[in-house]
Amino acid sequence: xxxxxEGINEVIATTHCNAAPxxxxxxxxxxxxxxxxxxxxxxxxxxxGWIVANFIFDPVLYVRxxxxxxxxxxxxxxxxxxxxxxxxxxxxxxIAYNAAVERKTDEALIVRLRPLKEMVADLRLHPVNRGFNxxxxxxxxxTRYVMTGDPWLRKLIDHHASLVRKCGxxxxxxxxxxLLGYLDRAETxxxxxxxxxxxxxxxxxxxxxxxxxxxxxxxxx
Amino acid sequence: xxxxxEGINEVIATTHCNAAPxxxxxxxxxxxxxxxxxxxxxxxxxxxGWIVANFIFDPVLYVRxxxxxxxxxxxxxxxxxxxxxxxxxxxxxxIAYNAAVERKTDEALIVRLRPLKEMVADLRLHPVNRGFNxxxxxxxxxTRYVMTGDPWLRKLIDHHASLVRKCGxxxxxxxxxxLLGYLDRAETxxxxxxxxxxxxxxxxxxxxxxxxxxxxxxxxx
Numbered sequence: 001x002x003x004x005x006e007g008i009n010e011v012i013a014t015t016h017c018n019a020a021p022x023x024x025x026x027x028x029x030x031x032x033x034x035x036x037x038x039x040x041x042x043x044x045x046x047x048x049g050w051i052v053a054n055f056i057f058d059p060v061l062y063v064r065x066x067x068x069x070x071x072x073x074x075x076x077x078x079x080x081x082x083x084x085x086x087x088x089x090x091x092x093x094x095i096a097y098n099a100a101v102e103r104k105t106d107e108a109l110i111v112r113l114r115p116l117k118e119m120v121a122d123l124r125l126h127p128v129n130r131g132f133n134x135x136x137x138x139x140x141x142x143t144r145y146v147m148t149g150d151p152w153l154r155k156l157i158d159h160h161a162s163l164v165r166k167c168g169x170x171x172x173x174x175x176x177x178x179l180l181g182y183l184d185r186a187e188t189x190x191x192x193x194x195x196x197x198x199x200x201x202x203x204x205x206x207x208x209x210x211x212x213x214x215x216x217x218x219x220x221x
Numbered sequence: 222x223x224x225x226x227e228g229i230n231e232v233i234a235t236t237h238c239n240a241a242p243x244x245x246x247x248x249x250x251x252x253x254x255x256x257x258x259x260x261x262x263x264x265x266x267x268x269x270g271w272i273v274a275n276f277i278f279d280p281v282l283y284v285r286x287x288x289x290x291x292x293x294x295x296x297x298x299x300x301x302x303x304x305x306x307x308x309x310x311x312x313x314x315x316i317a318y319n320a321a322v323e324r325k326t327d328e329a330l331i332v333r334l335r336p337l338k339e340m341v342a343d344l345r346l347h348p349v350n351r352g353f354n355x356x357x358x359x360x361x362x363x364t365r366y367v368m369t370g371d372p373w374l375r376k377l378i379d380h381h382a383s384l385v386r387k388c389g390x391x392x393x394x395x396x397x398x399x400l401l402g403y404l405d406r407a408e409t410x411x412x413x414x415x416x417x418x419x420x421x422x423x424x425x426x427x428x429x430x431x432x433x434x435x436x437x438x439x440x441x442x
Contacts, residue, residue, distance in 0.1 A: 003346055003348070004348065005347070005348050005350060005390055006391060006392075007350055007352050007388050007389045007390035008350065008351065008352070008388040009348035009349065009350060010348070010350065010351060011348060011349070023388070055346055055348055057349070092346065093346050120346065123344045124344070125224055125276055125313065125314050125341065126347070127224070127225065127226050127230035127231070127232060127276055128230070128232070128278070129226060129228055129229065129231065130229065130354075130357065130358065130361070131228050131229070133351075133358070136351065136354065137351065137354070140351070156380070159377070166229070167228050167229040167244070168228045169226055169228035170227060171227075172228065
């Protein structure tokens with residue numbers, strides 16, 4: 001697990017035809033994820049037993065995958081130990097994992113990750129940018145806010161939105177517009193043309209928001 | 222300016238025998254800094270006309286340079302176009318700039334930066350970590366909080382401290398302890414053995430906090 005850092009690594013996890021921001025908890029050299037029942041990622045992990053952690057630094061992609069599905073054409077297949085997995089084509093690095101459910105709670109699966117293959121494709125410098133960082137935080141808060149309506153979360157989202165405007169670049173501003181659009185639609189109950197917005201669980205009752213980033217909200221220390 | 226990203230790049234800027242976290246504003250392909258009068262960095266820029274932007278991802282170093290001086294032995298000299306400059310030895314990349322005061326306000330210098338030399342030494346992957354990001358945000362807020370006592374800033378510091386505990390690794394926890402120690406000493410007015418803590422401007426009236434990170438707080442869009 002040379003690429004993971006200690007603590008919670010917020011990656012974009014790809015599973016069978018799906019991508020979602022997930023926190024990988026790396027403590028005592030063991031990597032785990034917490035996946036909420038009925039999320040796409042949880043369903044895929046139970047069915048297929050693998051995930052790929054994509055290290056990528058595009059703020060728009062974090063927001064997009066938090067709230068909607070990527071088309072399958074945005075993923076590329078990768079054969080790992082005889083299994084066909086999927087990853088993001090523009091990931092700077094990725095780790096393919098065997099994913100085994102370690103235990104279940106009423107709310108979630110605790111999944112243990114065993115690395116099968118690590119790849120560094122193209123590392124780039126990402127200077128510390130509080131605008132990018134605020135997109136990540138605002139997205140985490142937004143996925144919870146659309147379910148709880150907690151005014152403290154809204155205050156944090158507004159705080160981070162203001163930092164994005166001040167410190168971000170064009171790509172962060174684009175991500176912010178997208179995020180605020182999802183929030184508006186969730187607040188007005190208008191799901192628009194997006195089939196999988198937070199307010200609308202899909203036919204199997206799986207919610208896009210239920211799996212999103214929740215990891216980062218759990219204390220696994 | 223290939224290494225800078227659009228927006229505000231929070232780097233550790235080294236000047237003559239000094240290091241401090243500074244935001245470099247990169248808009249419309251022009252790089253600028255805002256430096257508060259009487260800060261070490263402002264004094265050095267006026268006197269020597271150069272800075273080096275160090276890209277480094279050590280949370281402890283961000284906190285430390287925000288509140289105290291590094292010993293000169295923590296910097297290494299670098300000859301750039303015949304001028305002896307200083308940089309951090311462990312920077313993954315750095316840019317040496319000519320720094321010219323473009324204009325002055327009552328409060329600050331607006332400094333235009335012209336890149337002289339860029340160097341990539343050793344890029345590493347830094348997975349998105351909300352603990353690291355929260356150290357940056359908490360440090361920015363702390364440098365203002367020790368001067369204003371604004372309770373909203375204290376609330377943000379506490380919020381980010383909790384994220385550091387949840388999402389960070391050992392190095393982020395170490396940085397948090399250091400930060401909370403500075404805050405305690407500032408709140409109790411006890412400057413301890415540290416000659417240059419926030420509450421105590423040095424003999425020339427220069428304050429460590431006055432130059433710190435303020436950049437990120439100014440709206441330069």
